Amino acid sequence: xxxxxxxxxxxxxxxxxxxxxxxxxxxxxxxxxxxxxxxxxxxxxxxxxxxxxxxxxxxxxxxxxxxxxxxxxxxxxxxxxxxxxxxxxxxxxxxxxxxxxxxxxxxxxxxxxxx
Numbered sequence: 440x441x442x443x444x445x446x447x448x449x450x451x452x453x454x455x456x457x458x459x460x461x462x463x464x465x466x467x468x469x470x471x472x473x474x475x476x477x478x479x480x481x482x483x484x485x486x487x488x489x490x491x492x493x494x495x496x497x498x499x500x501x502x503x504x505x506x507x508x509x510x511x512x513x514x515x516x517x518x519x520x521x522x523x524x525x526x527x528x529x530x531x532x533x534x535x536x537x538x539x540x541x542x543x544x545x546x547x548x549x550x551x552x553x554x
Contacts, residue, residue: 441465441543443534448548455552456522461534461545463515470536473510473517477530477550487532488519501527524552 447459463470474489488508490496496508507520517534529552534545 443543443545445534445545445548448550450551453554459519461517469512471538473536475519476533479530526552
C-alpha cells in the first residue's frame with residue numbers, strides 16, 4: 440500500500456523560507472506525477488505545484504518565482520522549496536501523487552507565516 444509522508448512544515452516569518460518534503464513508500468515504481476496542494480479552512484483546495492516523472496513542472500500563478508518543486512525519482516520523493524513566504528501562503532499543504540491510474544494523498548503539513 441502506497442503511503443505519502445510529508446515533513447518540513449512549521450512557523451516562519453514573512454519573507455522567510457521553508458522546504459517541504461514528501462516521500463512515497465510502498466511503491467516499486469516511480470510515481471508518474473507528484474505535487475503539492477494547499478488548503479485554508481473555508482476555501483477550496485488549490486494546486487500549488489506539480490512535477491511529472493520526466494521533469495515537467497507547473498505552478499500556481501501566485502507562487503511562480505517564489506516556489507520551486509523538485510523530485511528525486513529514485514527515492515520517490517518530492518520537495519517544495521518555498522521562498523519569500525507571504526501571509527497568504529499560510530495553509531495546510533498536502534502532497535499528492537498518481538501513477539497507473541491510482542491517486543494518493545498525504546496527511547498534510549501545516550505552514551504558518553507570521554507577519
